[in-house]
Amino acid sequence: MLNIVIFGPPGCGKSTQSARLTSKYNLVHLSTGDVIRKEIKSGSELGIELESIVGKGELVPYNMIIKILESALVQNKNSNGFIFDGFPRTIDQAIDLDKILAKDKQEISTAISLCLHDKKAIERLLNRAKLEGRKDDTENVIKNRLKVYEEETYPLISYYHSQGKYLEVKGDCSINDIFYNITNIIEEKMALAQIDNNILNIL
Numbered sequence: 001m002l003n004i005v006i007f008g009p010p011g012c013g014k015s016t017q018s019a020r021l022t023s024k025y026n027l028v029h030l031s032t033g034d035v036i037r038k039e040i041k042s043g044s045e046l047g048i049e050l051e052s053i054v055g056k057g058e059l060v061p062y063n064m065i066i067k068i069l070e071s072a073l074v075q076n077k078n079s080n081g082f083i084f085d086g087f088p089r090t091i092d093q094a095i096d097l098d099k100i101l102a103k104d105k106q107e108i109s110t111a112i113s114l115c116l117h118d119k120k121a122i123e124r125l126l127n128r129a130k131l132e133g134r135k136d137d138t139e140n141v142i143k144n145r146l147k148v149y150e151e152e153t154y155p156l157i158s159y160y161h162s163q164g165k166y167l168e169v170k171g172d173c174s175i176n177d178i179f180y181n182i183t184n185i186i187e188e189k190m191a192l193a194q195i196d197n198n199i200l201n202i203l
């Protein structure tokens with residue numbers, strides 16, 4: 001299985017790249033943000049609760065997120081792998097994801113971060129607000145999401161770095177260039193993993 005984590009500040013383009021990676025490698029795209037927005041749209045009781053949290057740019061409590069994750073993993077057990085987009089968002093979530101995958105003898109293959117300066121992120125999201133009208137794309141909420149990213153999600157860099165899985169790609173280029181750079185590093189990484197495997201088999 002090819003299990004890719006993709007993360008970066010709001011506006012870095014992770015959803016766009018995830019959609020492309022999903023079709024190139026025939027993976028399942030698990031976007032916690034999309035699942036949450038769907039629930040909000042349904043108008044359910046849970047949706048109303050989620051709306052008030054997401055609308056402030058805060059993180060959704062762990063017990064709600066973990067249910068989304070586990071049900072997606074169970075439903076897609078026989079897939080080629082996953083793109084985890086929006087999960088993990090904290091070190092605790094990353095540790096749990098490793099544990100959940102390990103139960104099925106699986107692991108994260110690589111974690112890619114898309115880097116982008118705050119100024120550019122705010123500019124992109126305000127533009128998106130005009131087109132899509134996402135409720136959490138107002139200037140104050142964007143600033144809070146960036147702060148939450150910095151405090152809660154940015155530490156994932158050292159987490160995956162220490163596992164030798166961390167890869168970084170610049171998010172301030174065209175969609176095609178970013179995709180080209182991501183697929184290059186994924187394929188390099190897969191080729192190296194294959195070489196390691198072959199050596200292990202010989203030994």
Ligand code: ADP
Nearest residue numbers: 010011032033036054058059060065086087089
């Ligand atoms: P962004 O474009 O800001 O990265 P997403 O579309 O991935 O946002 O997620 C939107 C919102 O959904 C987040 O701001 C957060 O409130 C909530 N959310 C998504 N994934 C998680 C998660 N793994 N843990 C907690 N909250 C989450």
